[in-house]
Each structure stands twice: as structure tokens, then as C-alpha cells.
Amino acid sequence: QKEVEQDPGPLSVPEGAIVSLNCTYSNSAFQYFMWYRQYSRKGPELLMYTYSSGNKEDGRFTAQVDKSSKYISLFIRDSQPSDSATYLCAMSQGGSYIPTFGRGTSLIVHP
């Protein structure tokens, strides 16, 4: 079992839908949680960064961390075709901070 599990998709939704992307993990020492968005032929760009449990909102994006269930989510409201990309979750422990990445979920938002 990988330390971080993420369904590769693809996840296809109509424009305007609420999208839910998820990752599970096995290492209870993870404290830092990130979501990256990667467009085709581009590098991953940091979307959301949270420490420990709880929610964080930024515009149409909300990140949730449930450490008791070892489960993190990214919600996208009012999804747009421009949100079509691969979304990678990542998490790390204190100390070295080196993140462990999920395999990424491919999201397609069709008009």
C-alpha cells in the first residue's frame, strides 16, 4: 500500500458542478497538506497549503483535512473548463518537510 492513495480518474463533470477530489494516507505523522494543479506540459503549481486539521478556503477552492480519518479533500465550486487539469495531493512531516505525492487525479470540466 502506498503512503498516499489518490484515484487517478479521469473525473468528468459539467461546467458549474461542485467537484470533490480526495486522498487518503497511512502515515499519521503527516502534518502539512498541499494540493497542486498541473496543466498539460506544465509543472505543478501550488493551489492550497494547510497545516494540521481543519478547513481552508480560497475563492472557489476549499481544502479539508481530517487527520482522525487520514483523509484530505479539495472542493471546487462552480467548476470551469479552465479547471481541467491534474490535481495532485501532497503531504509531509515536520523536520525535513519533504512531501510525498499522490499519483494525481485527472479532472475534465466540459462546457
Place this chain on the structure above:
Amino acid sequence: DADVTQTPRNRITKTGKRIMLECSQTKGHDRMYWYRQDPGLGLRLIYYSFDVKDINKGEISDGYSVSRQAQAKFSLSLESAIPNQTALYFCATSDSTGPPLHFGNGTRLTVT
């Protein structure tokens, strides 16, 4: 200009050739990383460096070497390229206070 610049963007080489991928950054970060990305496998860490005199192997370092020439420059070498090193390679940086990594736009390497 990009904060993390990788050169070349694309490279095709033959089996057995030595090649170097280069990365430079203007973010002023101490830490630099090299990852490879393969379809279905996600991002895997090859090498990382926490400062100029610190080099560490990642989970898949065999067949690769690195050089940290300066705080802003970190290069990845394939001494004798083989076809299963065909992949997308990313350089990333971070500061010492937290994990978020900042990535370059990658080098697409094809070994024939």
C-alpha cells in the same frame, strides 16, 4: 521570467549517452529537488539538496547524479541513459521553513 527555470524543455537522446538537465532559480530558496514523473506513477524524488554542501539521495537515485553548483543552480546528470529513463523531469525549490515546493515547467526526456 519564471522563478524556477529548467533547460532544455525537450531532449531526445540515444541509449548510452551522457546528458545533463539544468535548473536555476531566482526565489532565493536554499532547498532544491529533482523529481521524475511517469504516467500512473506520480512524482518520484530522485535527489535533493538542502544547501550547497548537502546532497541526498531520494527514492530512485540509481542511474542519476547531481551537482549543486551554487545556491541557485542544481543539475541532474544521466551518466549512461537508458530507455526506461524516458520521463518528465521536474526541478523544485523550497525554503527551510516549510514544505510547499515550487516547480519548474519540466524537461521532457526521451531515450531511444
